[in-house]
Amino acid sequence: MSLAAKYDSKTTEDKWYQYWMENDFFKSVPDERESYTIVIPPPNVTGVLHMGHMLNNTIQDVLIRRARLKGYNACWVPGTDHASIATEAKVVKKLKEQGIDKNDLSREEFLAHAWDWTDEYGGIILEQLKKLGASCDWSRTKFTLDDDMSASVIKVFVDLYNKGMIYRGFRMVNWDPEAQTTLSDEEVIYEERNGHLYHLKYQIKGSNDFISIATTRPETILGDTAICVHPDDDRYTDLVGKTVIVPIVNREIPVIADEYVDMEFGTGALKITPAHDENDKKIGETHKLEVIDIFNADATLNSYGLHYAGKDRFLVRKEISNELEEKGFLINKENHVHKVGTSERTGAVIEPRLSDQWFLKMEDLAQPAIKAVREDIVELLPAKFKSTYFHWMENVRDWNISRQLMWGQRIPAYFYGDGKEDFVVATCIEDAITLSRKRTNNDNLQASDLRQENDVLDTWFSSWLWPISVFNGVLEPENEEINYYYPTRDLVTGPDILFFWVARMIVAGYELRDEKPFDKVYLTGLVRDKQRRKMSKSLGNSPDALGLIENYGADGVRVGLLLSAAAGNDIMFDEDLCQQGKGFVNKMWNAYRLIDGWEVDETLSQPAHALQGLNWYKSRFAQVLNEVEDHYSKYRISDVLMTSYKLIYDDFCGWLLEIIKPEYQKPIDPKTLFEVIALFEDNLRLMHPFTPFITEELWQSIAARDVKDALCINTWPVAGTIDQSLLSDFELVQDVISGIRTVRKEKQISFKNEITLNAINNEELSGEYDSLIMKMGNVSQIHLVEEQVSGAASYRVKSNEYFIPLEGNIDVAAEIEKLSGELKRAQGFLIGVQKKLGNERFVNNAAVEIVDKEKQKEADTLAKIETIEASMKALKG
Numbered sequence: 001m002s003l004a005a006k007y008d009s010k011t012t013e014d015k016w017y018q019y020w021m022e023n024d025f026f027k028s029v030p031d032e033r034e035s036y037t038i039v040i041p042p043p044n045v046t047g048v049l050h051m052g053h054m055l056n057n058t059i060q061d062v063l064i065r066r067a068r069l070k071g072y073n074a075c076w077v078p079g080t081d082h083a084s085i086a087t088e089a090k091v092v093k094k095l096k097e098q099g100i101d102k103n104d105l106s107r108e109e110f111l112a113h114a115w116d117w118t119d120e121y122g123g124i125i126l127e128q129l130k131k132l133g134a135s136c137d138w139s140r141t142k143f144t145l146d147d148d149m150s151a152s153v154i155k156v157f158v159d160l161y162n163k164g165m166i167y168r169g170f171r172m173v174n175w176d177p178e179a180q181t182t183l184s185d186e187e188v189i190y191e192e193r194n195g196h197l198y199h200l201k202y203q204i205k206g207s208n209d210f211i212s213i214a215t216t217r218p219e220t221i222l223g224d225t226a227i228c229v230h231p232d233d234d235r236y237t238d239l240v241g242k243t244v245i246v247p248i249v250n251r252e253i254p255v256i257a258d259e260y261v262d263m264e265f266g267t268g269a270l271k272i273t274p275a276h277d278e279n280d281k282k283i284g285e286t287h288k289l290e291v292i293d294i295f296n297a298d299a300t301l302n303s304y305g306l307h308y309a310g311k312d313r314f315l316v317r318k319e320i321s322n323e324l325e326e327k328g329f330l331i332n333k334e335n336h337v338h339k340v341g342t343s344e345r346t347g348a349v350i351e352p353r354l355s356d357q358w359f360l361k362m363e364d365l366a367q368p369a370i371k372a373v374r375e376d377i378v379e380l381l382p383a384k385f386k387s388t389y390f391h392w393m394e395n396v397r398d399w400n401i402s403r404q405l406m407w408g409q410r411i412p413a414y415f416y417g418d419g420k421e422d423f424v425v426a427t428c429i430e431d432a433i434t435l436s437r438k439r440t441n442n443d444n445l446q447a448s449d450l451r452q453e454n455d456v457l458d459t460w461f462s463s464w465l466w467p468i469s470v471f472n473g474v475l476e477p478e479n480e481e482i483n484y485y486y487p488t489r490d491l492v493t494g495p496d497i498l499f500f501w502v503a504r505m506i507v508a509g510y511e512l513r514d515e516k517p518f519d520k521v522y523l524t525g526l527v528r529d530k531q532r533r534k535m536s537k538s539l540g541n542s543p544d545a546l547g548l549i550e551n552y553g554a555d556g557v558r559v560g561l562l563l564s565a566a567a568g569n570d571i572m573f574d575e576d577l578c579q580q581g582k583g584f585v586n587k588m589w590n591a592y593r594l595i596d597g598w599e600v601d602e603t604l605s606q607p608a609h610a611l612q613g614l615n616w617y618k619s620r621f622a623q624v625l626n627e628v629e630d631h632y633s634k635y636r637i638s639d640v641l642m643t644s645y646k647l648i649y650d651d652f653c654g655w656l657l658e659i660i661k662p663e664y665q666k667p668i669d670p671k672t673l674f675e676v677i678a679l680f681e682d683n684l685r686l687m688h689p690f691t692p693f694i695t696e697e698l699w700q701s702i703a704a705r706d707v708k709d710a711l712c713i714n715t716w717p718v719a720g721t722i723d724q725s726l727l728s729d730f731e732l733v734q735d736v737i738s739g740i741r742t743v744r745k746e747k748q749i750s751f752k753n754e755i756t757l758n759a760i761n762n763e764e765l766s767g768e769y770d771s772l773i774m775k776m777g778n779v780s781q782i783h784l785v786e787e788q789v790s791g792a793a794s795y796r797v798k799s800n801e802y803f804i805p806l807e808g809n810i811d812v813a814a815e816i817e818k819l820s821g822e823l824k825r826a827q828g829f830l831i832g833v834q835k836k837l838g839n840e841r842f843v844n845n846a847a848v849e850i851v852d853k854e855k856q857k858e859a860d861t862l863a864k865i866e867t868i869e870a871s872m873k874a875l876k877g
Contacts, residue, residue, distance in 0.1 A: 002596055003701060007589040007694065009553030009582075016696045017130060025068075025712045026135045028075035030484040036072035037488040038064055039467050040136065041501070042144065044083035045122035046090050049545040051527040051535050051561075051573060052494065053125065054132060058558045059524065059637055060492045061134050065689040066632070067489075068135070069716040075485055076135060077470045079142035080123055084408040084459045085179045085345040091117050091407070107454075110406050128546060133554050133692045135712070142470045144462040145409070152474035153409045153462045154427050156512065161425045165361045166401070168413070168420070172278045173355050173400055174341065177299035178348035181404040182357055184458065185397060186499050188341040188350050197336035198321060199267075200329050202227060205243040205252060211236070212331055214266040216338055217276075218324060219316040222249055222305055223292040226272040228283055231257035233268050247329040248320070249306065256287050276352050291354065297404075299351050313351070356420065358402035358411060358455065366396045368510035369503060378506055379520045381635045385495055392499040401458045408456030415451045416440060423453070464504035467491075467517040474512065491518045498523065522635050525570040527561075532572065548578055555691035556582030562641045562690065584645060585694045588687070591653050592698050595676060598662060604669035609772040613659030614675050615723070616730045620651050621682060622719040623727065628686065629719075641690055648683050655734065658776060677702060682717040732797060733769050739795040739802055740777035747793055749809045754780040758789045762799040793871070816872055823868045830861045 020026060028035075038060055043053060060076065068074040091114045092102050102110060126141065142149060160166045173182040198218045201210035211227060224246050229236040240257045260283055261270055274284030275293040284291060294304040301308045301316055308316045324330040341350035370393050372378045373386060380386050402411060414432035415423045416439065424435035429447050437445050468474055473482035487509070493502060502521055509517035527535050535542035548557045559581030564571055624647045631639040660676055662668045681702065684695040688711055699711035744751055757779045759765075770782050788794070789803035791812065796802075806812060836842055837854055 003589065003593045005593075007553075007586055007697075009555065009585070009693065010550075012697045013131070013133070013554050013693045016693055017133065019696075019710070020135065020712050021138070023707055023710070025710065026076070026137050027139055028073055028137050030480055031073055033071065033073040035075060035485050035489075036064070036067035036070075037075045037077070037485045038490055038492070039077045039470055039488055040079060041491075041493045041497070042079045042081040042142075042463060042466065043125045044086050045080040045118055045143065046083055046086050047080075047125045049125055049128035049132070051542060051545060052524075053129070054545050054548075054557065055527055055561050055571065056492055056494065056524055057129055057132060057134050058561055059522065060490075061132070061558075061692075062562070062637060062640075062689040063490055063492070065135055065692060065712070066716065068712070069685060069688065069714060071715070075137055075140070077140045077142065078126055078129070078134070078136035078138060079140075079466075079470065080126065080144070081459060081463055082118075082143065082145040082408060084403055084405050084456060085176070085181060087114065087118070088405050088407040089179060089346065090121075107406050114407050131546060131549055131554060133558065135692070140470065144459070144466075148472060148475065149462065149465075149469050150409050151427075152465055152469040152472075153457060154412050155474055156465060156508075157409075157412060157457065157461070158425055158427050160360065160511075165365070166358060166425075167361070168356060168358050168423075170354060170356050170420075171359070171400070172281050172352050173357055175297075175351045175353035175355070176343040176346055176348050177295075177297065177351055178346040179343065179405070180297045182353075182355065182400055182402065183343060183345075183350065184400050184460075186392075187344045189344050190339045190341055192337055193340045195336050195338055195340075196321075196333050198324070198333050199331040200247065200271075200324060201331055202244040202246065202271075202329075204239065205245055211239060211244055211255070211269055212267050213269050213271045215271055216336060217317065218321050219301070219305075219308070219313055220273045220276050220294065221246055221271060221320075222301070222308070223273045223275050223294040224249075224251070224253055224271050225274060225284065225289040225292060226253050226287065227255045228258050228261055228270045228272050229255065229268060230259060230261040230263045233261070233263045235268060247324060247327065256283075256289075258283050258286065275354055278352055281354065293354065295351060295353070299348075357400050358413075359398040360401050360461075362396045362399050362507075365507050365511055366393045366503075369393060369506040372506055372510065372516055378516050378518065381520060381522050385498060385523050388495070389498060389503060393503055399458075401461045402453075402455040403458055404454075405456050408459065409462060411453040411455050411457060413453040415453070416445060416449060460500055460504060463501055464508045465512075467505060468508065468512060477513070486513070487516050488518045490520050490522060492522045492524065494526070495523045496526075520635065522637075527571045527573050530572055530574050532570070535573070543573075543575060548575070552578040552582040553585060553693070555585045555694050558690055559584055559641065559645070562638055563645075564638065584649065585691060587649055587653055588683075588691070588694055588698065591648075591657060592680060592701065594657060594661070595673070595680065596701075598673060599667040600670050600673055601667035602670050604667065606669050606671045607771070608768070609775050610660045610669070610672040612769065612772050613656050614672065614679070616726055617651060617656045617679055618720055619723045619726050620730075621647065621679065621717075622722045624651075625686070625717060625719040626722075644686050644690070648687065652679070652683060659772065684711060685714060685717045688712070688714075729766065729769065732763060732765050732800075733772060735797040736765070736773055736800075736802060737776045739797060740773075740779065740804065743793045743795060743804050747804075747806065747809070747815070749804075751778060753809065754778055755804055755809060756781045756783065758783045758785045758792065758803040758805070760785055760787070760801040762801075763797070765800065790873075790876075816876065819868050819872050823865060823872070826861055826865050826868065830858065830865065833858045833861065 040060065041056065064074050064076045094117060095102060095113060157166065174185065174188050176183050195216055197214050197216055199212055199214050200218065200221070201212045203210050213227065227244055229240065239255045242255050243252045244255060245252055260279065261268065272280045272283055272289060274281045274289055274291045292304055294301055295313065296302050299313045300310055301313065303309055305316065308320065321330060321333065342348065343350060370390065373380060373389055380389060412427060413423045413425050414436065416436040424432050424439060426432040426435055429450070432450055433445060433447060436450060437443050465474060467486060467488050468482065471482040471485050472479055473486060491502065505517045509515055529535060529541040533541055552560065557578050560578035563577050563580065624643055627643050628640050631643060656676070660672050681699065684699050688695040692712070696711045699705070740757065749755065755778065757777065759782060761784055773779060773782065789805065791807050792803035792805045794801060794803045806815065833854055837858060843851055
């Protein structure tokens with residue numbers, strides 16, 4: 001059955017994806033083959049498909065589909081992340097719309113709502129990935145809150161605690177007042193913002209004198225417990241040990257000395273607020289200062305805020321600055337640009353806060369992970385990201401792994417008393433009872449006597465186990481799957497989570513299995529718009545991913561994304577690239593429609609030009625396949641696509657099909673047809689990882705295929721012999737033919753009209769290619785000549801010179817007249833340029849680049865005049 005005139009992407013995509021799924025082509029089980037494993041960077045369960053996902057997952061699919069064709073047991077594990085903060089925020093918002101306050105619910109009631117929300121909205125993105133063509137083993141889909149995944153997280157927590165690597169401590173943490181939870185340092189984004197620097201004065205007790213300080217946060221004076229100066233600062237020597245009075249609060253606080261203070265910065269005197277600044281806390285501990293926390297969890301002021309209690313911190317900042325000014329404590333206020341920490345998830349301004357939290361000691365854990373990347377045991381691509389990786393890992397701080405949320409794995413610590421150390425850590429309540437009885441020597445302790453920690457674990461504490469836990473390698477460390485699929489092969493992700501996730505997975509791999517989690521990490525760039533802006537909903541510059549697939553087809557979008565997606569470089573996305581991708585898909589479709597439409601005459605023998613063209617393309621294909629393999633080995637995925645694209649678009653469609661195409665309404669010989677179809681099948685194999693749908697459709701259209709012969713699970717093409725001599729000759733032949741086409745176009749000689757070609761053959765181009773040149777250029781005869789031919793248009797190919805007689809093909813007199821006009825215009829232009837260059841004032845005063853530009857114009861015009869005169873001479877004979 002002949003192909004439809006137009007390719008229908010939607011029908012094709014639905015049909016073949018269903019076919020692949022029904023036949024379990026993406027399913028993987030351990031067998032005798034070598035494994036090739038990729039684990040998906042699990043998108044948030046709240047997520048929907050966006051351009052970053054499209055790029056990342058297309059690259060993964062290219063790698064996994066190629067591995068499948070290469071004969072590997074390809075396994076791509078999909079799944080989603082429970083995303084503690086993001087999901088809880090979504091659920092809280094939904095509850096608020098229903099008039100329900102999260103704080104009025106028990107933990108169990110809130111989690112019931114969270115699971116309802118997850119069941120309704122979670123995992124939408126995975127269904128959307130199927131539209132893109134993602135060939136994941138969907139039977140392996142995991143969720144970081146699955147029972148076995150959570151059990152793995154709890155076991156790792158308990159094991160690390162028992163090794164002394166997890167501890168509970170009272171520390172200054174990053175507090176997100178909107179999500180009302182702590183964040184790790186890596187989850188804080190620092191932004192430059194415009195603010196003010198407030199210069200305030202504190203009265204010295206028993207005196208009319210003042211000491212001045214500068215602060216960006218005047219509201220925190222309500223928590224001040226000291227003023228600090230440098231011990232060597234002569235300006236304040238007499239004040240150390242004295243007392244000053246905090247404005248508004250009227251609290252008496254000491255003046256202390258500490259070498260931490262920079263005498264050159266500001267006034268050389270610092271207000272110390274131990275509850276709300278990390279450095280102030282350290283000074284407070286050294287000098288045993290009182291700690292006064294003035295904030296509630298939502299960043300409103302508490303009772304220590306006096307008459308500002310209950311008001312938001314930023315409103316208080318404005319109001320207290322006015323009060324300070326009214327009461328004469330504000331010396332001046334100046335504009336000031338400073339860095340402000342914000343929450344990666346909610347965008348809220350972070351508040352430093354003292355809190356009891358759980359931490360994982362990272363310094364020792366980081367060492368094997370540093371060594372692995374330094375020695376390229378785990379290879380980062382591109383390598384430029386290694387410096388970022390080392391900067392983070394060599395300066396790593398203990399990881400704050402607790403979060404004040406309900407959605408997530410609850411920390412397995414059980415308190416049996418009121419003291420901070422009155423707890424045990426266990427994987428289950430039964431073990432906790434046993435441990436608590438031993439700790440207290442009280443055999444009567446029951447489950448009701450224990451209180452489990454309310455905090456949950458940081459989401460990353462579950463996803464750092466991902467390559468291990470998806471194969472149940474934590475609970476059953478020696479099971480068949482973990483031993484077969486682990487370490488995984490490639491990880492494709494963005495550099496923004498290089499530390500959050502990638503580094504921590506490497507840490508977990510070495511700590512839990514003494515083995516790397518993956519061989520290579522391919523780091524994609526950010527997808528930006530044509531103006532280099534990051535794509536975002538707020539800017540309105542992020543196209544609807546599914547809408548693009550609807551408009552251009554999944555294959556078209558995949559090609560469009562990867563045409564400009566060099567590893568680690570940001571992608572300037574232009575929807576025109578998807579149109580180009582769609583055009584390429586249609587080109588493949590029409591190429592086979594052309595082949596499929598040829599009638600075969602079994603009695604015909606293969607013409608010489610067809611044999612030459614086919615042999616050339618076999619060598620060219622082998623040459624390109626070697627280039628493609630090299631690009632793949634270096635993870636230059638965009639280069640793979642571009643190289644393959646040009647092969648099919650230019651070499652196959654632009655040259656080979658034109659070479660072998662029979663004359664209009666005439667048949668083709670069977671040998672040529674058989675061979676070109678075999679080459680087209682190799683093209684489909686090569687392109688399948690990038691354009692899976694169109695290639696499967698064409699593959700199945702060529703012949704009736706058994707299920708086991710589907711392209712999706714077929715074989716990768718094998719490079720044949722490369723005939724370098726043939727390739728070199730063919731470059732000459734192509735240039736000769738291109739020259740004929742150019743002359744025809746310029747001289748308006750119809751391509752239907754036969755011409756003769758005369759050649760001075762210095763390059764010794766074999767006459768065996770004459771029939772090919774004659775067919776492609778519609779040349780009736782080729783004559784070898786010793787000297788230039790008059791009355792002809794000429795062109796050069798290397799040292800060969802070719803002449804196409806114009807008599808009979810064009811109106812010679814009209815052509816001479818046309819050239820005369822061009823010559824006259826060129827000579828007139830030359831006079832103007834030379835006049836300018838002959839003007840000493842211009843040459844001496846104009847910029848060098850302007851003078852050089854005029855000289856170039858002169859040289860170009862002289863060359864043009866020489867060419868026109870030569871053409872006129874040839875025409876006149």
